[in-house]
Amino acid sequence: MLLWSERVLVVLPEDHPLTARETVYxxxxxxxxxxxxxxxxxxxxxxxxxxxxxxxxxxPKIERHDVSCGIIKSLISMKRGISLVLESxxxxxxxxxxxxxxxxxxxxxxxxxxxxxxxxxENPALNAxxxxxxxxxxxxxxxx
Numbered sequence: 523m524l525l526w527s528e529r530v531l532v533v534l535p536e537d538h539p540l541t542a543r544e545t546v547y548x549x550x551x552x553x554x555x556x557x558x559x560x561x562x563x564x565x566x567x568x569x570x571x572x573x574x575x576x577x578x579x580x581x582p583k584i585e586r587h588d589v590s591c592g593i594i595k596s597l598i599s600m601k602r603g604i605s606l607v608l609e610s611x612x613x614x615x616x617x618x619x620x621x622x623x624x625x626x627x628x629x630x631x632x633x634x635x636x637x638x639x640x641x642x643x644e645n646p647a648l649n650a651x652x653x654x655x656x657x658x659x660x661x662x663x664x665x666x
Contacts, residue, residue, distance in 0.1 A: 523637045523652075525659045528608040530570065530631040531621045535601050541620040548574040548626050554582040555603035557594050563633065567606040574626055595619060608633055 532546050540546050548571075556571065558564040568584060575581045585603060587594065594605050599618040612621050624631045637655055639648060 523655060523659070525635045525637055525655065527632045527634045528610055530567075530624045530633060531607050531609055531612065532624050533595065533598055533605045533607050534620045534622065535598055535604075536618050536620050538604065538620070540604075540622060543622065545625050546622040548624060548631070549580065551575070551582045551604075552580055556582045556584050557597050557603040557605045558584060558586050559591055559594055560586055560588045561590070563608065566633070570606075570631065574631070592616075 532540070532551070534541050540550060543550075551571070552575070556567075558567055564586065568586075571581060571584070587597070591607070591611065595616045597603065598605055599616065606624070607621070639652070
């Protein structure tokens, strides 16, 4: 059951050349240093970079840090690199940073969030949980 979907954004220091664009393409990240956290969704962002920029020479340099997303944003504001976030992270305002949508030839890149369950699951709490999800996310394909 699809729950929600979020756009992938690039976070840039406010004086970065890519801030002049409303939309940034994956190929624009060549030659950049991308700062990622070891925590979620850092690994997924790294996998996404690999799928969008298949050739190793096209990929940006990736630096992984064992810190929170807030510390990654501090590093960006100190001009140590750029990073990737989901659109829900835009709510956490951070001075000196600019967010831009990442696209490829088919449009915006997105992360989809879904719930899965086994059809033979007899846990009585599952039906109540599925009912709550169907009310919250209004998925037309949900069968309880």
